[in-house]
Every structure is written in structure tokens, then in C-alpha cells.
Amino acid sequence: MPDLKSLSQLLVEFRDKRDWKQFHSLKNLIISLHLETGELLELMQWKTDQEVIALQADPGFQRDLAGECADVLHYLLLIAEQNGIDLIAAAEEKIRVNEKRYPVGLAYGSAKKYTSLD
Ligand SMILES: [Mg+2]
Structure with a gap:
């Protein structure tokens, strides 16, 4: 593959x-x-x-x-x-960015955009 x-x-x-x-x-x-x-x-x-x-x-x-x-x-x-x-590197970096935007404690089970999490 x-x-x-x-x-x-x-x-x-x-x-x-x-x-x-x-x-x-x-x-x-x-x-x-x-x-x-x-x-x-x-x-x-x-x-x-x-x-x-x-x-x-x-x-x-x-x-x-x-x-x-x-x-x-x-x-x-x-x-x-x-x-x-480098799509793999860009995608990995975006996951790191989203980990900060969507902390598990605030985002768990929520469909809110990161700008609306509190
Ligand atoms: Mg087509």
C-alpha cells in the first residue's frame, strides 16, 4: 500500500x-x-x-x-x-492546535466551537 x-x-x-x-x-x-x-x-x-x-x-x-x-x-x-x-506534518500540527483549542475538560461531549467553550 x-x-x-x-x-x-x-x-x-x-x-x-x-x-x-x-x-x-x-x-x-x-x-x-x-x-x-x-x-x-x-x-x-x-x-x-x-x-x-x-x-x-x-x-x-x-x-x-x-x-x-x-x-x-x-x-x-x-x-x-x-x-x-507535508500533509502528514500539517495534519499532526493541526491536531496539536486543536488539543489546545478543545481541552477534554471543556469539550467532552460538546459540539460547541472552541470560541464558545467556557
Ligand atoms: Mg468525483
Whole structure:
């Protein structure tokens, strides 16, 4: 199983074989990432929570969900690659930031944003 770095390299090779880098400005990549998250959202459109829970046992739904998650990850990897972002390090750092923002004693069982915790 490839790690994020080798997956990013596979994706860059895929892009470069097709001469698509010319279309991949940061603006276009972020727009594309957002569009793909919209496709994830579309899987939820008009469904109740119970219907979504039932769909999670459907192999066709799982295939569509995995496909859209992959599209989102691909654009995120391309954004990171273009901007020299180590996604693992950035994600680990963000967990440390959120540990300070959301102390267990204040945030446990709460859906409040950190700015509203007291
Ligand atoms: Mg898609």
C-alpha cells in the first residue's frame, strides 16, 4: 500500500503524462477540490439520516463513496505537492492546535466551537 508521498508521485505522473499541469493553478485545484466535496455531498442529497445508515451497507453506495473520497484526496494531494505542504506534518500540527483549542475538560461531549467553550 503506497503512503501519501508515493501516492502523490503516482498522481503527478498521471497528470504529467497528460500534460495537465498547465491547468492546475492553485485556484483551479481548490475549485476542483470543492467541486469534488460537492459530489460527496450529492450522495447525501434528499436522504434522511436513517436512509444514509441503510445505504452504508450497499456495495454500490460504498463504491461511489470511495470514488468521491479518492477524488477529494487527489486534489488535496495536488495542492499539497504544488505548495510543498507535508500533509502528514500539517495534519499532526493541526491536531496539536486543536488539543489546545478543545481541552477534554471543556469539550467532552460538546459540539460547541472552541470560541464558545467556557
Ligand atoms: Mg468525483
